[in-house]
Amino acid sequence: LLVGYTLLGVIAYNRAERALFEQIQDNAKNIAHCAATNVDGEVLAQIQVGDEGSDNYQVIIDELALFRDGTNLEYIYTLRHMGGEEFIFVVDADTEEPAAIGDICEITDGLAQAQAEGVTTADEEPFEDEWGTHISAYSPIFVGEEIVGVVGVDFSATWIDEQMASLRNLILLISLGGYVVILILTSLLIARFKKSM
Numbered sequence: 001l002l003v004g005y006t007l008l009g010v011i012a013y014n015r016a017e018r019a020l021f022e023q024i025q026d027n028a029k030n031i032a033h034c035a036a037t038n039v040d041g042e043v044l045a046q047i048q049v050g051d052e053g054s055d056n057y058q059v060i061i062d063e064l065a066l067f068r069d070g071t072n073l074e075y076i077y078t079l080r081h082m083g084g085e086e087f088i089f090v091v092d093a094d095t096e097e098p099a100a101i102g103d104i105c106e107i108t109d110g111l112a113q114a115q116a117e118g119v120t121t122a123d124e125e126p127f128e129d130e131w132g133t134h135i136s137a138y139s140p141i142f143v144g145e146e147i148v149g150v151v152g153v154d155f156s157a158t159w160i161d162e163q164m165a166s167l168r169n170l171i172l173l174i175s176l177g178g179y180v181v182i183l184i185l186t187s188l189l190i191a192r193f194k195k196s197m
Helices: 003-039 041-046 055-070 108-116 157-197
Strands: 073-081 086-092 127-129 132-141 148-156
Touching: 003 055, 003 132, 003 148, 003 157, 041 055, 041 132, 055 073, 055 086, 073 132, 108 132, 108 148, 132 157, 148 157
Parallel strands: none
Antiparallel strands: 073 086, 073 148, 127 132, 132 148
């Protein structure tokens, strides 16, 4: 029974963690796709290094701000593929420290797939950079059939850690309660058998 309780707790924890991660992945992909559909690709394609504050830049900021302010994502931004494995930031909607146009973005498997295949994707593992640990999703921005950019969205992985810590504590509490009940029942059974013997 003790082994069974332990295994049950471990399995429940692992399944809950995976389900929570997949739920956030799906949410991130949906938001990235909607944002990419909302971004004016022709305007984005015209933005060049040094255009911060221009009318075109502000148009894209306003389009991204709808999702930044209306959801619980951490960051939303647009990227441009420069060839090979190089991507640069174009418009970053962060209100505190936005990346400048032309800043290099670290490439991930999800970002490379979104650019190469023209599909909405999410990274399979949380991604860690200087701004923290995130679950990231990417969706291409089209003008006709040409990909002119990619929308990236980041959700904080810290939230998952907090939820899983709460779940872990709950599982431990339930398991300890189960252990106590098992020990009491076992003690009563042993006492009864000893008395009858």
